[in-house]
Amino acid sequence: MSDSNGCLYIVPTPIGNLADITERSVQTLRAVDAIAAEDTRHSGQLLQHLGIRNELFALHEHNERQRAEQVVERLLQGQSIALISDAGTPLISDPGYVLVQQCRAEGIKVVALPGACAFVTALSAAGLPTDRFAFEGFLPAKPQQRRKRLQGLLSDTRTLVFYESPHRIVDCLADFVSEFGAERQLVLGRELTKTFETYLHGSIAEVQAQVLADSNQQRGEMVLVLAGAAAVAEDDVTPQALRTLTLLREHLPLKKAAALAAEIHGARKNNLYQLALEQDNQ
Incomplete structure (x- = not known):
């Protein structure tokens, strides 16, 4: 990694309560050369609240691939850039994966800050x-x-x-x-x-x-x-019920097969269904 390269900072922002932004996040946003935001109008209000007037530009799902190349070029020139999303931690159901991937490929330092996540x-x-x-x-x-x-x-x-x-x-x-x-x-x-x-x-x-x-x-x-599914042990289902389910699955969707097998053997439909799925995943 070249010492002349800049750094990409992944900076979480509040998911609602503005007081939840960390001191480190504020310091980072003030120190970087530019900030990439999912929605500049939305993020502009937060930055105005924080008294931060750094360059702000858009990086969202529709322009990420094109914009990521431009950001990487700036980082290679030694600039530091922060990535923020509309709320919470960037990349969590938000854009940023393409940019971080390209930074890693180019040997650019990526620093992720902890913070709010819904x-x-x-x-x-x-x-x-x-x-x-x-x-x-x-x-x-x-x-x-x-x-x-x-x-x-x-x-x-x-x-x-x-x-x-x-x-x-x-x-x-x-x-x-x-x-x-x-x-x-x-x-x-x-x-x-x-x-x-x-x-x-x-x-x-x-x-x-x-x-x-x-x-x-x-x-x-x-x-x-x-809540997750309750674990189903094989001994909770009789061999006869499981055999019937196996035969029925050759002709019916699993859900219908499990319901019929349960009715025939007096078993619990959900247990048969879940056990079949677990066996399929083995």
Whole structure:
């Protein structure tokens, strides 16, 4: 790595409460030659609040590949540049991957600062297991693709974390009930660190009912923290039920095959379904 190269700083910004920005982040934003922001108008308000007047330019999902080359060139000339997103830690469901990848390829120093992150905030307050979790980001917008993604997560025993937009939250929760069942535990964190921060918790059906009953719960930025599937041991399912399921799968989709096998043998449909998925992944 050449000493003449500059440095790219990954700088988290508040997800709501402006007091959550760190002293180190403010010092870094003041010291760099320029700041790359997802939305210059949005970030301009934060920088104005902080009294920072450094050069500000846009780097977002639509121009990242083109703009990344320009940023890398500036860094190779010895400039220092900070990357920020609209809120939280850059690259977490936000642009920046292409730029960081190119910096690594060119031997440019990359320094990531710790700071605010919505899914970490929600996960720490959810009261669900955190020793193992999977961050899934935003689910697909199209219903069929969203349900397919959820089906692939049905047997995952880790706590699952999602981002969701307000105009899709009702449909998303309906798909949660459809694919995971009504009883699995769920926490919905909304408007985290902001004035109207709320946490809804209970079964999926209970959280869904609260959201449907109050239109205010359908507004703002949302994080969904879902309990993982219960581990299913093979001895919880009889060999006969498993054999029936195997035969039925040759002619039917797994969901229908599991339901029929469960009805024939008096077994739990979810156990059969999850066990089949676990075996498929082995």
